Every structure is written in C-alpha cells, then in structure tokens.
Amino acid sequence: MDAAGSSDLERDGPAGFARPFDDPPLDSDESNQGLFDDLLSGEPIFENKEVLRPSYTPHELPHRSDQINKMATILVAALRGETPSNILIYGKTGTGKTASAKFVSKELESTSQRYRVPCDVEYINCEVTDTQYRVLAQLANKFIETNRERIDDQIDHLESLLADLEERDDLAGDSDADDSSLTAGPFEPATAKTADTTPQDADSPVETEGLIEDPEAPDEVVDDQPDDHPLAETPHNSRAAVEAEIESLRDDKDSFEDVPMTGWPTDRVYSVFFDAVDYDERVVVIMLDEIDKLVEKSGDDTLYNLSRMNSDLENSRVSIIGISNDLKFTDFLDPRVKSSLGEEEIVFPPYDANQLRDILEHRSEVSFKQGALSDDVIPLCAAFAAQEHGDARRALDLLRTAGELAERSQTEVVHEDHVRDAQDKIELDRVVEVVRTLPTQSKLVLFAIILLEKNGVKSINTGEVFNIYKRLCQEIDADVLTQRRVTDLISELDMLGIVNAVVVSKGRYGRTKEISLSVPLDETEAVLLSDSRLGDIDDVQPFVQARFDN
Ligand code: ADP
Numbered sequence: 001m002d003a004a005g006s007s008d009l010e011r012d013g014p015a016g017f018a019r020p021f022d023d024p025p026l027d028s029d030e031s032n033q034g035l036f037d038d039l040l041s042g043e044p045i046f047e048n049k050e051v052l053r054p055s056y057t058p059h060e061l062p063h064r065s066d067q068i069n070k071m072a073t074i075l076v077a078a079l080r081g082e083t084p085s086n087i088l089i090y091g092k093t094g095t096g097k098t099a100s101a102k103f104v105s106k107e108l109e110s111t112s113q114r115y116r117v118p119c120d121v122e123y124i125n126c127e128v129t130d131t132q133y134r135v136l137a138q139l140a141n142k143f144i145e146t147n148r149e150r151i152d153d154q155i156d157h158l159e160s161l162l163a164d165l166e167e168r169d170d171l172a173g174d175s176d177a178d179d180s181s182l183t184a185g186p187f188e189p190a191t192a193k194t195a196d197t198t199p200q201d202a203d204s205p206v207e208t209e210g211l212i213e214d215p216e217a218p219d220e221v222v223d224d225q226p227d228d229h230p231l232a233e234t235p236h237n238s239r240a241a242v243e244a245e246i247e248s249l250r251d252d253k254d255s256f257e258d259v260p261m262t263g264w265p266t267d268r269v270y271s272v273f274f275d276a277v278d279y280d281e282r283v284v285v286i287m288l289d290e291i292d293k294l295v296e297k298s299g300d301d302t303l304y305n306l307s308r309m310n311s312d313l314e315n316s317r318v319s320i321i322g323i324s325n326d327l328k329f330t331d332f333l334d335p336r337v338k339s340s341l342g343e344e345e346i347v348f349p350p351y352d353a354n355q356l357r358d359i360l361e362h363r364s365e366v367s368f369k370q371g372a373l374s375d376d377v378i379p380l381c382a383a384f385a386a387q388e389h390g391d392a393r394r395a396l397d398l399l400r401t402a403g404e405l406a407e408r409s410q411t412e413v414v415h416e417d418h419v420r421d422a423q424d425k426i427e428l429d430r431v432v433e434v435v436r437t438l439p440t441q442s443k444l445v446l447f448a449i450i451l452l453e454k455n456g457v458k459s460i461n462t463g464e465v466f467n468i469y470k471r472l473c474q475e476i477d478a479d480v481l482t483q484r485r486v487t488d489l490i491s492e493l494d495m496l497g498i499v500n501a502v503v504v505s506k507g508r509y510g511r512t513k514e515i516s517l518s519v520p521l522d523e524t525e526a527v528l529l530s531d532s533r534l535g536d537i538d539d540v541q542p543f544v545q546a547r548f549d550n
Pocket residue numbers: 052053054055056057058060061062063064091092093094095096097098099100359392393396
C-alpha cells in the first residue's frame with residue numbers, strides 16, 4: 001500500500017465513510033497489514049456497483065419510451081377513477097419488461113398519491129409465486145396490509161380531531177357553557193371534504209348522508225356557525241360520531257384475517273382476497289410478471305378468476321397487467337381469458353447492439369469511476385449481448401463481471417480482455433448451474449459421455465453411452481432406464497446446450513447419433529462429482545473399458 005493510499009484510508013475509511021470516532025491514527029507499519037489491506041489499497045473501479053445489479057430499477061430507460069408511453073396512456077384511466085384495460089406485455093428475457101412495468105407502476109402510485117386518487121399497484125413474480133393459491137394468498141395479504149395501513153391513518157386523523165375538540169373545550173373553560181350549544185341541530189358543513197376526494201371535485205359539497213347520527217349521544221353537536229371548528233371540514237357532526245367511526249374502523253381492522261401460505265381451501269382464499277380488494281373504493285392494478293410460468297405450472301384458473309372479478313366488485317375495480325417471455329403462452333388459455341387479458345398488447349422487441357450500447361453508457365456513468373472503462377469495453381459488451389437475443393441483463397452482467405475481474409487483477413482500467421474473460425465466466429456459471437440442477441438420471445447420462453470423452457473415444461454413439469450409463473446405475477443402485485429413454489435424455493442435454501448430438505447416416509446400417517460434449521469437461525465433471533450420489537463412484541475405468549460389452 002502506498003503512502004497516499006494509506007492516508008486516504010485513514011481519512012475516509014475504506015468505503016468513503018467518515019470515521020465515526022477520533023481514533024488514534026492507524027499504524028501504517030507494514031507489520032500491521034491485515035488480510036484486507038491489500039485488497040482495499042487498489043483504487044476501486046466502481047463508484048456504485050449496485051446500479052449494475054438486476055435488482056436496481058433505473059430511473060431512465062432508453063429505447064423504451066414507446067412502450068412506457070403506451071402503458072401510461074392505458075393506465076391513466078386509473079387516475080380518473082376508471083378501470084384501465086388489461087394489458088399483455090410480451091418480449092424475450094432482458095428486453096426491459098420488468099424494469100419498464102415497475103417504472104410505470106411507481107409513477108402511477110406516486111401520481112395517484114399526489115392527486116389523492118386511490119390506486120394501488122401490486123406486483124407478483126409468478127416464477128416464484130406459481131400456484132393459484134399462492135398468488136391469491138399473497139395478493140390477499142398485501143391488500144389486507146394496505147387496508148390496515150389506511151385504517152391506521154384514518155384513525156390517527158380522527159384521533160387528532162378528537163384532541164383538537166378537547167383543546168377547544170379546554171380553551172372554552174367551562175364545559176357546561178359548551179353543553180348549552182348542544183341543542184342546536186346537527187352540523188352540516190357546506191364545504192366538507194372527504195379524505196379521498198379527487199382533485200376535480202375537491203370543492204364540491206359532499207353528502208353527509210349515511211353518517212352515524214345518534215340523537216341520544218350526550219355529546220357536543222356542532223352547530224353551523226364556526227368555520228374554524230375542528231369538525232367543520234369533516235363529514236362528522238359530533239364527537240360521538242368521530243368516536244363511533246374510530247370504533248368501527250378498529251372492528252374492521254380486527255376482522256381482517258391473514259391468509260396462511262398453505263392449508264385453506266382455495267375458495268376461502270379467494271373470498272378473503274375479494275373482500276380485501278373491495279374494502280375501499282379504488283382502482284387496483286395487479287401486475288403478474290412471468291405469467292407464462294404460472295399458466296405452465298397451474299393452468300389458467302387464476303387468470304380466469306381475476307379477469308371476471310370486476311362484475312362482482314362493488315367498490316373497487318381491478319385491472320391486470322400480464323408480462324410474459326413466451327409469445328405463445330396464450331395458446332393455452334381459455335378463449336375468454338385470452339380475450340380479456342389481451343385487451344391491449346405491448347411488444348418489447350430485442351435490443352440491437354447500438355441500443356445496448358446506449359443502455360450501458362447510461363448505467364456506467366453512475367456505476368463506474370471516471371476513466372475506469374477503456375473505449376472498447378462497452379461496445380464489446382453490447383456486441384456479445386446482442387448475439388444473446390439482445391438481452392440487456394446479459395449486457396449489464398458482462399459489464400459488471402468485467403469490472404469485478406479488473407478489480408481482482410488490481411488494475412485501474414477495465415479492458416477488452418476483461419470482457420472476454422467475463423463472457424467465459426458467465427457462460428461457465430450458466431453451465432454449472434444447469435448441470436447442478438439436472439435430475440440424477442440425466443447426470444448419469446452426462447457422466448457416461450464425459451467418461452467416454454476423457455478416454456479419447458471419437459464419435460461417441462448412443463449405444464456406447466447406454467452401456468456405460470447402465471454400469472454407472474448399477475454402481476449406485478439407480479433404476480436403469482431403457483435405451484429409448486436415454487436417447488431422449490441425450491436430446492434434452494442437446495437442447496440445454498450441454499452436449500451436441502448430430503444424426504449421421506451410416507448407409508445401410510441406418511442412422512446413428514454422434515455425441516460430443518459442448519461444455520468444458522473438467523468443470524462439468526467436478527460439478528457432477530459434487531453430487532453426493534455420483535461422488536460415491538470411485539473407480540470408473542473398468543466401465544469405460546467395458547463399453548463395447550453388451
Ligand atoms: P425482462 O423483464 O424483459 O426480462 P428486465 O426489465 O428485467 O428484463 O431487464 C433486464 C435488466 O436490464 C435489468 O437490470 C434492467 O434494469 C436492464 N434494462 C433493460 N432495459 C433497459 C433500458 N432500456 N435501460 C436501462 N436498463 C435496462
């Protein structure tokens with residue numbers, strides 16, 4: 001660590017935090033260098049790495065203004081108290097669907113708060129929440145939570161009204177004197193406003209009809225003179241009315257029952273969800289991300305139920321935004337669901353290399369230190385990601401990983417080589433993940449292929465794979481599948497990009513598959529052997545020798 005570096009650390013601390021205490025100066029003696037000092041001493045490349053992570057929602061989304069504007073044009077209905085059309089959003093992964101939808105929903109919610117129009121947006125990721133029960137339970141609990149918060153706000157407001165009333169009584173001194181005004185008729189505010197009045201009609205009178213009026217109440221009834229009376233701007237005409245309102249809100253709050261994550265009949269979950277949505281007058285936008293995963297896993301019941309809710313709701317209105325990576329998933333929907341959900345469709349096309357470059361440039365301005373990227377880094381990340389069907393997620397991963405690799409090698413500038421290494425690393429991580437999560441049978445088939453390759457066997461065919469696979473199964477007491485099934489598993493590995501299987505014609509001997517590994521052998525083998533069942537196989541050589549046996 002050089003002198004300048006260590007004094008920087010002393011002044012600001014490693015991550016730029018001010019030092020909280022006046023510690024004695026750190027000893028810069030070499031003997032005091034700890035495990036992390038060296039790592040910290042390199043000038044960090046990143047200004048704010050979080051900005052490159054998938055969890056970060058950017059404030060600006062270049063090349064998505066058409067899609068964002070279209071969503072806004074449809075959803076603005078919610079701010080007018082009308083029901084927006086349902087929207088179906090399509091596009092491949094990494095085309096900015098989730099980021100755009102979240103951006104729009106944030107704007108919608110903040111605008112609705114500014115204009116005091118009740119509108120709630122709930123986001124569900126159906127890859128995680130993938131059954132009708134879980135979707136409904138999660139929505140029910142979210143709305144119950146929102147309802148409780150609103151009730152608490154209302155109670156706070158009413159309690160402060162009560163406090164104002166009390167203060168006024170105290171100022172008036174003699175409470176008997178006040179009681180004399182109780183004979184006056186109920187207060188009918190000329191310009192009363194309710195909390196949820198929309199801006200357009202904020203000044204129009206609100207009917208007080210239906211409010212709790214108890215003539216028996218031994219309480220102050222406000223007469224219509226004083227405009228500065230605490231209740232003048234409220235629909236309540238007496239202290240008792242306010243207290244009764246608080247009481248009834250508390251009862252409502254107690255009546256909400258959270259839905260457990262399993263165990264109830266689905267009808268019951270639906271009905272709790274329905275009541276929670278309908279508790280308040282409002283427009284509710286339900287955003288179902290990765291909706292194709294939900295349909296694939298659990299069919300279209302959830303969508304059917306959600307899309308016909310509006311005909312039963314009395315106070316609220318529901319609008320659905322479905323987001324899908326799979327363009328064809330609507331083929332599996334009931335025609336009614338399909339037409340209701342697809343009232344409006346918005347397509348997110350893949351980004352081209354130039355667009356990806358803009359996106360990366362925007363994000364890198366905040367995430368990297370000035371001068372930390374050499375000129376060719378962003379164009380190369382963009383070019384690689386453009387080949388991956390224009391995936392912005394891949395582009396950002398590449399840029400972040402390249403930065404991390406540069407950081408690790410203690411250089412101050414990210415170079416083209418770091419991007420190439422990052423590309424390899426990401427690809428390898430993907431393979432490792434795919435292999436790690438394969439079912440045991442597929443792992444055994446893959447292991448057989450690896451053993452053959454390791455022993456230099458050229459043009460591996462299905463029969464050879466099957467023979468070794470059989471031995472491996474016997475070794476670990478696994479069921480032995482038929483050769484037909486093993487052929488299918490090989491095709492699946494091919495589709496996952498782990499092996500390459502080409503059909504070759506052998507003239508009058510028919511056709512056969514030639515199989516080769518398309519991923520790095522050593523790393524893949526290591527992942528397979530980290531599976532405890534496969535790890536038990538120690539000496540594999542005899543199986544390979546026996547490959548031509550039957
Ligand atoms: P999808 O939902 O279509 O799979 P995401 O919205 O999750 O894609 O986007 C993937 C990543 O790329 C996220 O980190 C997102 O912030 C980023 N991203 C996508 N489009 C843009 C854009 N136009 N501008 C900035 N970042 C973007």
